[in-house]
Amino acid sequence: MAEAHQAVAFQFTVTPDGIDLQLCHEALRQIYLSGLHSWKKRFIRFKNGVMTGVYPGSPGGFMVVVVSYMSYNKYNQLDPSLGLIAKLEKFNRTITYFVRYMSTDSQRIVGGVLVGTGLWVTIIMVMRNVLKCLLSWHGWMHAPHGSVSWSIRLWMLLVKVFSGRKPMLYSFQNSLPRLPVPTIKDTCRRHLESVRPLMDDEKYERMEGLTKDFEKNLGPRLQWYLKLKSWWASNYVSDWWEEYIYLRGRGPIMVNSNYYAMDFLYVFPTSIQAARAGNAIHAIMLYRRKLDRAQIKPLMLQNTIPMCSAQCEHMFNSSRVPGVDTDTLQHMNDSKHIAVYHKGRFFKVWMFYDGRLLLPREIEQQMQRILDDQSEPLPGEEKLAALTAGERTPWAKARETYFARGKNKQSLDAIEKAAFCVTLDDTEQRYDADNPVKSLDSYAKSLLHGKCYDRWFDKTFNLIVFKNGTMGLNAEHSWADAPIIGHLWEHVLSLDPIKLGYTEEGHCCGEPHPNLPGPLKLSWDIPAECQEVIESSLTVARTLADDVDSHIFPFKDFGKGLIKKCRTSPDAFIQIALQLAQYRDKGKFCLTYEASMTRLFREGRTETVRSCTMETCAFVRAMIRDETVREERLRLLKVAAEKHQNMYRMAMTGEGIDRHLFCLYVVSKYLGEDSPFLKEVLSEPWRLSTSQTPMQQVELFDLVRHPEFVSSGGGFGPVADDGYGVSYIIVGENLINFHISSKHSSPETDSHRFGGNIRQAMLDILDLFQLDKKTK
Structure with a gap:
């Protein structure tokens, strides 16, 4: 174990001749390398803070401005300091003392550098405020699709000019406008x-x-x-x-708040659980390193308009901490380990050795050691995580009573302060072509809630790797919205089978490490009273989990490629189809929530698009009435789609x-x-809650040449007891994956029935355009 190795690093014995000191040079070497790694990280963060703080300026720009200023004054025989030193002498005696020992030329150079620096800072502030004014204009969003006016092109050119060169992740934070407050009227x-x-x-x-x-x-x-x-x-x-x-x-965050992300739909890179975990964990840690160094490109709409990156800050080394009245978010600047759960035991696994990140094969080695560990869980340990799945107040009281000191506090800290959590699940989940409905439904429920005690739901995210090598994520919602975790997940899926790869036997590439210290099994002392609280939380969580009716289906009949031929927004097309499906399912309309982002503004998160509009209802009624002619239905559809797009634009722009x-x-x-x-x-109540999972890094996946590398997307639990939760992801040109959830306890809902209604609504709307006749 890592702690055992450190314990023998320093030994001494008392002899008649004095103290005999013994040092382990390997341990000292590891301490040196660990310290070196920490200082490097601090320096990089300091440097990135400076670079971000002066953006769109740069050290190179500083040199250009100062040298140009000094050269101009020298050529014209002017005083570059503008008398600055003399003016400062009048206000500060310390400056007078230093000036006595400076020549006239030295005073001019120092003063010139100070004035040049002020000029550089002024240029930065001007560029930053001009960019903020430019980004406050959103007229570009209302341009007709496929046509860009000269005024918008000029605006985009100005945005690029004032955006500077080579922006880092947080470079635009100070240039983003504030979210406006709409008028009461x-x-x-x-x-x-x-x-x-x-x-x-x-x-x-x-x-x-x-x-x-x-x-x-x-x-x-x-x-x-x-x-x-x-x-x-x-x-x-x-x-x-x-x-x-x-x-x-104060209710459970499992199902009610946390959401999930799935693996590839058709690709199974390896069936070795430890190997899949090795590549995935290594890919996640590489993403964290890029995040720490601000090397991830800021997300830009149309490769020009920057979006806020503030939500990325708490992705790693963070956890939600329960309180009696309110929870808090705990964030560590750094964490060198992850927490792993397997068959009721928790392990602490160090991610660095020899001053470097463990390689995929070495992480696989650590995961295999955990899988091979035959030790039994300590009393109360197996179902401990059920505390994070139940009501928040009992968990907060139990945490304060039983986990505030001693070994329990140390072990809890190891979980809460880990970079992230991993579950090596002992079940098998996978898309089965012979039984697609049951296999995907089971897969989704496992990611959403599992056994209710085998995911640490308070952690920002849990990586779940199943026994057969399939994997997924479960993410906590308070710290960020789904696109943030989606960006990470796209990075992981693109690295895993394509760039990192596996051997022919299914193992990670590389060789195991001969001297790598093993994982540390966490130790607990959980009294019987606390075990009763755990069981109580588990009962609440199981009741909630058993009530979830999940249905996931890949819609393969057509995708956004065909929808675009209809000259309709794919999102508007799907949202209108959902309204038609909802009316057929329940015979009435309902308040509908569609999530839209407001990240065009500083620290923006989400806004609601109320998709059930008068225009959409008029179209749905026309589809229900048999006597309405096709041309009238098509006209009403276009009006409804335009209304929806306009509402989406308003939501994105703070209206x-x-x-x-x-x-x-x-x-x-x-x-x-x-x-x-x-x-x-x-x-x-929001009886229909919907959200689109966007693909943000389409360049990472070549779906034309490799259509099998498609993500299944992700989903969430129902918001209303008698309503539906619907998430969908538009993958490539020919596939849309739907994730539907509801509650078994409601007599009004049935996720599978609603899925059938969605499919039929999509086909019926497409049929209005009669594309097959146009093709002929």
Whole structure:
């Protein structure tokens, strides 16, 4: 064990001649290399902080500005210091003391460098503020697809000019605009518009009255406080969203909040569990290294418009820590180990040796040692992680009572302060072509909740590697949204089978390390009282998990390639199909949530697109009525699609309504004001919650030559007890994967039935365009 090796590194014995000191040179060497690694990382972080702080400036730009300034003044025989030294002498005696020992030329050079530095800083601030003004304009989003006006081209050229060269991950943070606060009038108007198709005349008139009263009386007062916050804070939504939507929730985060990401659908690189874990863990650690060094390219829309990267900061070395009233996010600057769970035991595995990151074959060696370990779990250890799956308050009290000191605290710290967690699952999950429905449904449920005690749900993410080599992720939601973890996952999947590869036998490439210290099995002393709390949490979690009805199906009939031929947005096409499927499934419309990002703004997270619009409902009713002619249906579809795209643009550009209403509600609670309007608005259930999983790094996968390398995407649990959760990923030109969830306990829902309705709705909408006849 690693600790055993360190224990014998330093020994001494007392003899009649004095103290006989014995040092282990190998241990000292490891200490030296570890310290060297830490100092290198600190230096890189310091350097990156400086580079990001002066961006779009650079050290090279500094030299150019200062040398050019000095050369210009020398050529024109001017004083480059502009009398700066003489002016400073009047205000500071210390400067006067140093100036006495400087020649006139030296004073001019020093003063010239100071003035040149001021000029350089001024140029940086001008470029940064000009870029912020440019990025505050979003007219480019409203340009017709496929045509770009000269004004937009000029704008994009200016953005590129003021964006500087070779940006790092966090280079644009200071140049991103702040999220604007919509007006009360606009938000109230759009809210009424969004609920109109869901209410009869009587209910709508009542809501209209509440809305107008709020808009005239309480709303402006709450808006004033919100405006004040928007001027003071980087983002007026994100901190409250994180705290009140995620961290203050006292219910289980398993299923209700955490989400999952799947492996390749058709590719199985190896059936050796330890080998798959070795490559995946190494790929994740390589991503962390790039993240630490800010070497990951910032995500840019159309390769020009930067998006906020703030959510990446807590991806590694972080954990959600339970509290009685509210949870907190704990983040470590660095962590050199991971935590691994296998058959009820927890292990601490060091990721560095000889001052370097372990290679894939060496990580496989460590994973195999854990798999071969036949030791039994300590009392209470096997189901310990059920505490993270149940209610938050019992977990917080148990943590304070039983895990605040001694070996329990040390072992808990090893998990919470790990880079991330790994589960070597003892079940087999995989897409089975002979039984696709059952195999994918089982796979999804395993990633979403597992056995309710074999994932540490508080960790930012858990890598789950199954017995047959299939893998996936389970991610905690409070610290970031799905696209952030999706970016990491794309990196891992692209490295694993293609670049890292496997031997013919299925092992990781390379050789095992002959002297690598083994994993450390964590030690626990869990009393019977704590075991009762664990069992209680497990009961709650199992009830929740058993109620989840998951259905995953690859829609292979057509993909975005054919949808684009219809000159329709793929996302709008799918969202309208979901509305048609929902109406056929339940015979009524419902409030629909589609997640949109606001990362065009600093520290932006998400906004809601209310997909159930008057225009979409009109189209759905036309599809239900047999007497409506095809041309009329097609016209209504295009109107609905245009409306949806416009709402999506508004959400992305800070003109959505739901985050604004949420923040107004928070302010009302702080002021002790009771608003019937806000109370009713925020209690409306989202019976259809949807989200698209975007492919952000399409260049990593050549789906034309290798169509088998397609990701299955990911999914989440249902938001409402009587509703559906739908996630979908558009893969390549010919495939769309749907992930559907609901609850068995609801008589109104059935995930498999809804999946069938989605498929039929997609086919029916495509049939309106009669592409087969046009082709002929």
